[in-house]
Amino acid sequence: MLKFEKSPSEESPQPERELTPDELRKKLRDPNFLPSHKEIRKAFADWEQWMEFCFDKENPVFEFLNEEYLNALADYFVGKIQEYGASEEKPLVILEIGAGNGRLSHFLQQKLEERAPGQTKVVATDSGEWRLKRDFPVEQLKHDEAMKKYSPDIVIVSWMPYLQDSSKDIRKCPSVKEYILIGETDGGCCGDPWETWGQPWLLWDEDDEGGEKIPPYEADGFEREDLDELSDLQICRTDEPGRYRHSRTVSFKRKK
Ligand SMILES: C[S@@+](CC[C@H](N)C(=O)[O-])C[C@H]1O[C@@H](n2cnc3c(N)ncnc32)[C@H](O)[C@@H]1O
Structure with a gap:
């Protein structure tokens, strides 16, 4: 009986080999690679590796973007298209200020x-004050200039600089x-604890009547x-491997 050999295309596909933690850490340096939550968890064995990666001077990581988080964030914004009456004729304008390297806006637009x-x-816009490397298109604009130029429906700020509140200017944008x-x-x-979050604890002094x-x-x-x-899917620089709880996502919505 004739025996036919299988052509390469008929052979069952080889399961992809899982990357080692070292390989994963190297791959995470590629700005185009959006890892899964699991891949980030697997890549770091200890605190030292984590600190070295997140606090790298050239490529600092603030929010550790991951596939699951970006999917959930994109789903959230899809809901906003209908809520705010956007359409192809009048797209929902989402403005990121202080966008740093532009990765968040890049992946978000892709998923949307x-x-x-x-x-x-x-x-994506940024004042350029921190001189962060731009891996994706980011327009150099201060937050107030950006809002004036784009009249956004929604503004995103990821890792607003400490004690610098831009939320009051966002709220003023009609x-x-x-x-x-x-x-x-x-x-x-x-x-800022008070201006941004409304946390009064820094304002209390001895004469305060409460x-x-x-x-x-x-x-x-x-x-x-x-x-x-959304917050449950986040990982950030001030977390430690295995304990992810510092970074959150919070919405502030104009009351009707
Ligand atoms: C902590 S970094 C966060 C970068 C990025 N959003 C992230 O999560 O990786 C803060 C960014 O805000 C920018 N920035 C500071 N003041 C700003 C302002 N008034 N308007 C716009 N961007 C500003 C800095 O240049 C810097 O890129």
Whole structure:
């Protein structure tokens, strides 16, 4: 009987070999590679490796972007297309300020295009103050200039510099319906505890009568929602391997 040999295309595909932690750490340096949560967890054996990677002077990592988080964030914004009446004729304008290397906006736009082609426009801007390397297109604009130029529906800020609050200017921008802060919250190292988060503990002094203080975002007519399902997928530089809990995603929405 004739025996036919299998052509290469008929052979069952070889399962892809899993990368070793060393290989993964090397691959994570490629800005185009969006790792999974599992791949990040696997790549770092200890605190030293983690610190070396996240606090690298050339390529600092603030938010450790991962596939699952970006998918969930994109799904969140798809919901906003309908909520804010956007369409292909009038795409939802999402402006990132302080965008650093531009990776977040890049992946977000990619995922939104897959889900709702032509219905969103994500723009990455940064003042350039920190001189971070730009891996993707980032327009050099200060946060107030960027809002003036783009009249965004939604503003995103990832890792707002410590004690520098840009949220009050975002709230003043009439087109803004919502802004999303990503990073440490409240008493953490992003933004200002009171101006950004409405945490009064730094304002208390001995003469303080302890009266009710209204958080600035509330006084400006915004309401806060902690997006816990998104936050549960986050990993950031101030976490340690195996314990991911410092970085959160919080929405501030203009009340109707
Ligand atoms: C901590 S880095 C965060 C970078 C990036 N968002 C991330 O999560 O990797 C803060 C960024 O804010 C930028 N920045 C500081 N002040 C700014 C301002 N007034 N307007 C716009 N960008 C600003 C800095 O240049 C820097 O790139």
